[in-house]
Amino acid sequence: MKDFYPWFLGAYGENHQLVEDLVNEAMRDHMYWRRNFHPESQPPIPTAAQFTPEYQEFVALLKSEMYRLSADLKAAIPFFSPRYIGHMASDLLIPGVVARIATLLYNPNHVSEDASPATIEKELEVGEQLAEMLGYSLSGPIKAFGHMTSGGTIANYEGLKNLMAARLFPVALGEAARELDADLKWEGQLIRDISPRRLANMSVEEALDIRAAAHKSAQELGIQNWADLVDAQRYETLGLTEFQRRHPELGRLRVMVPASAHYSWEKAMKLMGLGTSNLDMIAVDMDMRMELESLQQLLDYAHDAKDTVLLVVPVLGTTEFGAIDPVDGVVAARQTCRLRGQEFGIHLDAAWGGYLRSLFKAEDGTLRPHAELKAEFKYFPSAEVYNAFDATSKTDSATIDPHKLAFIPYPAGAYIARNRDIVEFVRQDAAYVFDGESADDSRFRKLGQYIMEGSKPGSTVASAYITHRVIPLNHKGFGKIIGNSIHSCEYFWDVAQAWAARMADKVVLAMPFEPDTNIACFALNPTGNRDLKVANAFGKELLKKLGPVQDGPIQNRSFIVSSTRLVEEHYGPRTHEAHKLLGLDAPAPGDESLLVLRHTLMNPWLLTPNEDGSNYIDLYFEFLEEIVLEKLAHFRFG
Numbered sequence: 311m312k313d314f315y316p317w318f319l320g321a322y323g324e325n326h327q328l329v330e331d332l333v334n335e336a337m338r339d340h341m342y343w344r345r346n347f348h349p350e351s352q353p354p355i356p357t358a359a360q361f362t363p364e365y366q367e368f369v370a371l372l373k374s375e376m377y378r379l380s381a382d383l384k385a386a387i388p389f390f391s392p393r394y395i396g397h398m399a400s401d402l403l404i405p406g407v408v409a410r411i412a413t414l415l416y417n418p419n420h421v422s423e424d425a426s427p428a429t430i431e432k433e434l435e436v437g438e439q440l441a442e443m444l445g446y447s448l449s450g451p452i453k454a455f456g457h458m459t460s461g462g463t464i465a466n467y468e469g470l471k472n473l474m475a476a477r478l479f480p481v482a483l484g485e486a487a488r489e490l491d492a493d494l495k496w497e498g499q500l501i502r503d504i505s506p507r508r509l510a511n512m513s514v515e516e517a518l519d520i521r522a523a524a525h526k527s528a529q530e531l532g533i534q535n536w537a538d539l540v541d542a543q544r545y546e547t548l549g550l551t552e553f554q555r556r557h558p559e560l561g562r563l564r565v566m567v568p569a570s571a572h573y574s575w576e577k578a579m580k581l582m583g584l585g586t587s588n589l590d591m592i593a594v595d596m597d598m599r600m601e602l603e604s605l606q607q608l609l610d611y612a613h614d615a616k617d618t619v620l621l622v623v624p625v626l627g628t629t630e631f632g633a634i635d636p637v638d639g640v641v642a643a644r645q646t647c648r649l650r651g652q653e654f655g656i657h658l659d660a661a662w663g664g665y666l667r668s669l670f671k672a673e674d675g676t677l678r679p680h681a682e683l684k685a686e687f688k689y690f691p692s693a694e695v696y697n698a699f700d701a702t703s704k705t706d707s708a709t710i711d712p713h714k715l716a717f718i719p720y721p722a723g724a725y726i727a728r729n730r731d732i733v734e735f736v737r738q739d740a741a742y743v744f745d746g747e748s749a750d751d752s753r754f755r756k757l758g759q760y761i762m763e764g765s766k767p768g769s770t771v772a773s774a775y776i777t778h779r780v781i782p783l784n785h786k787g788f789g790k791i792i793g794n795s796i797h798s799c800e801y802f803w804d805v806a807q808a809w810a811a812r813m814a815d816k817v818v819l820a821m822p823f824e825p826d827t828n829i830a831c832f833a834l835n836p837t838g839n840r841d842l843k844v845a846n847a848f849g850k851e852l853l854k855k856l857g858p859v860q861d862g863p864i865q866n867r868s869f870i871v872s873s874t875r876l877v878e879e880h881y882g883p884r885t886h887e888a889h890k891l892l893g894l895d896a897p898a899p900g901d902e903s904l905l906v907l908r909h910t911l912m913n914p915w916l917l918t919p920n921e922d923g924s925n926y927i928d929l930y931f932e933f934l935e936e937i938v939l940e941k942l943a944h945f946r947f948g
């Protein structure tokens with residue numbers, strides 16, 4: 311933990327002086343920079359302006375509003391504190407904060423290099439740093455690319471949009487070739503003879519390859535307007551309705567996510583016009599991980615129905631439970647599906663768990679052996695979890711959120727593609743770049759052409775960039791913070807079980823599933839109660855003391871946790887098991903869902919001992935005991 315001392319602002323603002331020095335320095339430096347741009351010019355604001363009544367009135371108004379804002383902010387959530395174990399937010403890393411503030415003053419806009427010549431390169435570097443952490447290659451014929459977004463939601467949208475564009479492009483290309491009736495070739499075959507179903511089942515690399523081959527053929531045949539002919543057939547031109555009307559052979563365009571996936575996937579389906587009815591929910595198992603049998607069933611069904619599966623989304627660290635989906639299993643399923651001509655893209659939703667991979671990385675970039683990692687923890691990582699992390703490099707693209715486990719300020723998400731050329735399918739201009747030329751990375755300096763957002767902050771990029779520079783993305787850097795969070799979770803898990811045993815005659819504490827990473831959930835039920843409504847009412851009573859929204863000043867709160875529901879529709883068998891563990895009657899149709907307390911154990915100071923030797927997790931369970939006993943004394947059953 312000592313390593314962290316100069317890294318974070320500190321729960322007590324211990325590093326205040328360091329932060330202030332760095333910020334002051336940046337602030338002064340910025341003002342001098344202004345002055346040194348044409349120092350010969352007359353300053354437009356006269357020196358004497360500050361003595362005028364209008365000036366002073368404005369300053370007075372500004373100050374009083376700022377005081378009010380400052381007062382209001384005191385009611386903000388104290389994310390930094392080890393007493394905050396609610397959502398995915400915590401203390402901030404100093405490099406992220408100071409680099410952000412310093413860059414904010416220059417206000418670079420990363421829509422394009424014209425508005426950010428000094429920093430746009432750093433965005434591409436952040437993309438590469440994250441790509442490397444996930445195991446994507448930065449050299450050789452297939453090179454990764456990444457950029458920052460405002461958060462995981464936009465990165466997920468982009469994951470869907472890019473893979474959808476890549477998957478549907480060959481269909482448009484085939485149609486253009488048939489219409490033109492020219493002898494365009496790919497791998498020795500005439501493109502117009504390739505079946506639409508084959509074209510609809512191409513990997514990203516095949517799609518890029520056929521695109522380049524067709525272009526080459528067209529050039530050889532002297533067809534000048536080939537790119538326009540293809541464009542005219544694309545869904546991006548025709549609209550999805552017309553495109554699908556012309557291609558009934560595609561069937562339904564499906565996307566598969568685990569039932570535990572973030573709700574942004576539903577939003578993405580609406581936004582893209584694909585419709586939520588084409589979002590297939592893969593069942594999750596008793597560990598809250600994607601169930602591979604269920605995935606296979608859905609893939610078989612889609613295959614038999616002659617539907618097109620655009621992509622499958624394994625989640626590396628679910629939002630609610632931190633569960634790690636079997637990424638390796640999804641990759642293996644794709645290998646099997648390919649044998650029958652069924653293709654799908656894989657977008658990894660690693661918004662939460664992406665940075666966990668730093669723990670798995672040695673300083674030389676290789677994956678650390680399982681045994682070496684296991685030796686550092688009590689339970690983590692099982693073979694399943696290790697294999698999932700091992701397989702991230704085989705996915706097509708990923709979402710990863712620096713504003714979560716990189717402890718930097720919002721907004722900081724990222725989209726990363728294993729093959730940078732995938733963006734050519736969504737490039738927002740007519741000038742086509744084909745094979746050979748596409749290796750030129752300067753294209754990304756016009757970032758806005760390739761991504762969902764337009765104007766976007768360079769300051770968040772500086773924040774991530776500097777943070778990654780001073781705390782490397784391997785087990786010696788970020789891995790230490792992440793490892794500490796897993797230790798906190800393992801400790802929490804043990805203490806919770808001991809607490810449960812001690813309190814069994816008063817209250818049943820059930821942890822319906824083992825944590826995978828650093829999020830732990832449990833439900834509580836007064837011993838002897840069988841009624842779900844009563845258990846939930848009891849949980850809600852506890853949340854009055856533990857939830858973020860309460861009466862009175864925030865300073866009165868001892869601990870802040872979050873909560874969620876075990877929705878039967880999503881977590882069927884697991885819900886039944888949880889009811890059993892809690893001594894509740896089995897859930898009946900139409901019942902409300904079971905309330906669970908959710909604890910995100912990412913704060914770096916959770917295991918720090920207080921004067922009496924107890925740490926914040928011990929203190930939390932002491933507090934929980936106190937409020938449970940207090941509530942039980944006043945609680946009315948039924």
Ligand SMILES: N[C@@H](Cc1ccc(O)cc1)C(=O)O
Binds near residue numbers: 690825827
């Ligand atoms: N479930 C984790 C191990 C683990 C167990 C308990 C924890 O608190 C944290 C992690 C795995 O399979 O790797």
